[in-house]
Amino acid sequence: MSARQTAPGKLTLVGLGPGDARFLTAEAQAALANADTLYGYGPYLDRVPPRPGQSRHPSDNREERARATAALAHAAEGQNVAIVSGGDPGVFAMAAAVCEAVDAGPPSWRSLDVAIVPGITAMLAVAARMGAPLGQDFCAVSLSDNLKPWPLIERRLDAAAGAGFVIAIYNPVSAARPWQLGAAFERLRPHLPPTTPVIFGRAVGRSDEHVAVTTFDAADPAVADMATLVIVGCAQTRIIERAGRTPLVYTPRSPSEANK
């Protein structure tokens, strides 16, 4: 295939961040303004101010692969198409679904201009609200088992906690699987001191924001819903109590010296 066969269409995946316009980057604002057509989960599309002449295609949250395919087909017609994504498109969001669809789709889709505009993913927004809980090595694990087997998730939790990683948990529960976060906590329990800080955060920057810290022995998995991001600290993670202010939670940069 020669370069002149490159198609004119463009597909841009735009990370909206956690939900408030203050988290939008300049690049994301420009990409939203320049698109002819927007695809996305309905509540994410609702965050984007309407623009005359720009069409919108809302879809359900679980239809990621179908949304990716529809948006690619639309871009292949020569349109400038954007898919909006909560947080960052590359972190448990739309970018992998789009790459899967390109890989499985017609060869012509490989000549499309596919661009990804990064955004503030939930673990960064929740961490920022509380201090520096991700201050050391950390990992991000999704507890959704509709795309991977639960025993693999358990193996990853064991490996991460056993090696002292702070763990950011995405998709902690769902309507169909309310048991996941509780099962994950039981899996983590042998690895962690009961005083290990655990943060529950949701809707950062929105009117219903709720971010709070507790300890592992007091952490109730039932307070999480599907939009909650959970950060489980490591043995070194500390809570600084502050009179008249919310506590600061941080993981020291050095595992052997919390204060030096």
Added chain:
Amino acid sequence: MSARQTAPGKLTLVGLGPGDARFLTAEAQAALANADTLYGYGPYLDRVPPRPGQSRHPSDNREERARATAALAHAAEGQNVAIVSGGDPGVFAMAAAVCEAVDAGPPSWRSLDVAIVPGITAMLAVAARMGAPLGQDFCAVSLSDNLKPWPLIERRLDAAAGAGFVIAIYNPVSAARPWQLGAAFERLRPHLPPTTPVIFGRAVGRSDEHVAVTTFDAADPAVADMATLVIVGCAQTRIIERAGRTPLVYTPRSPSEANK
């Protein structure tokens, strides 16, 4: 301590993202505009447009704790102080150093308003340039061993690769320790197929941007410098070659089905 003793000073840690103004969030721009005083590593401060009446205190990259202490002392005088940070302040950057300084400092510092403005951290920016390499569970590991022992780093690399995490490597080498990334690759080698994609990225969004993908058997640790972010895929990570375009690199959402 009663609430009325809360000090008027404020310290804000501002994430600048990878280096170009397009990655700044609206919240970061506002925080920079409102500060009386800016602290930070010199090259990061140079990215912020000057404002009359705003003082600047550049310092060396390795003086994180001293910079945090100076900025807290300045805020405690009642000033609105900001510390600028590359990427996200909470990911191998200034937020943990500030929390450490608060924890070790005078009790009055606990009444200061400490705010953290998240930013696009390097692994998100580099991943976005290449597709969706972080499309599954992933971790972030710093190879800097001036704050933690090298054997702990090795244990974390073993745990992460053994459980199938994609690994984002920060601080892969330094002037004093040019051997780290090569040693890390040797540690990872028994866990990974030779065709596993490896991404080297630096200076995303700047004029000297360089982001490229290779395979594990061909990856040369000598191409990395201290500003490089390395993403080591897992066994499922794939490269989509594209005529006339850079390849897409992604990790399928499901470890058992790359295409469905």
